[in-house]
Amino acid sequence: MQGSIVRWNDDRGFGFISSKEVEGDVFAHISQFKKGFRRPKVGDRVLFQLANEKGKLSAKTISLIGVQPIPIDKPSLISSLIGFLLLIALGTIIYLFLIKPKLFPAYKDMGFSCQGKTHCSEMISCDEAKFYLANCPNVEIDGNNDGEPCEMQHCNSRW
Known part of the structure; x- marks a missing residue:
C-alpha cells in the first residue's frame, strides 16, 4: 500500500500514515522502517504492508518513497588490511616490551x-x-x- 506520514513523533519513534486505501490513520513504528535511510518526517510518502494486531491497524515493512539511502563509506580492503597489520604490530610491541618482561x-x-x-x-x-x-x-x-x-x-x- 501507499500513503503519507501525517503525524510523526521522532522522540518517541512512532507516528501515523494516511492512505486512500484504508479508512483512518495507520500506526507506524520506527522499527518497521527499512534500515539505511534517514528518519521519517511528516509529509514523506511511504510504501507499507498493512497488519491488524488486536483489532488495531499498523504498518509493517515500511519504505520511504523517493528518499535516497544514506551513503556509508566502506573502507577499502587495502586500508582495512593496513589497519589490521598495524594493530597486530602494536600489540606485538606492547607484549614484547611491556608485558613479557614482567x-x-x-x-x-x-x-x-x-x-x-x-x-x-x-x-x-x-x-x-x-x-x-x-x-x-x-x-x-x-x-x-x-x-x-x-x-x-x-x-x-x-x-
Whole structure:
C-alpha cells in the first residue's frame, strides 16, 4: 500500500500514515522502517504492508518513497588490511616490551635458586641480584627500596 506520514513523533519513534486505501490513520513504528535511510518526517510518502494486531491497524515493512539511502563509506580492503597489520604490530610491541618482561624476567631462565645469599657482595651478577630480590627471603640488597638491587656493585645503569 501507499500513503503519507501525517503525524510523526521522532522522540518517541512512532507516528501515523494516511492512505486512500484504508479508512483512518495507520500506526507506524520506527522499527518497521527499512534500515539505511534517514528518519521519517511528516509529509514523506511511504510504501507499507498493512497488519491488524488486536483489532488495531499498523504498518509493517515500511519504505520511504523517493528518499535516497544514506551513503556509508566502506573502507577499502587495502586500508582495512593496513589497519589490521598495524594493530597486530602494536600489540606485538606492547607484549614484547611491556608485558613479557614482567611475566618472564630475564633472570627466570638462568637457573638461579635461593641459596642463602643476603648481600650484594655474595651475588655474581645483576640478574642474580634481581632474582634474589624477587624470590628469596631476608635479602639486604635494595638499600633505597626502589626495586633495583645492588646498584653500587652489579646493577649500575651507568656501566
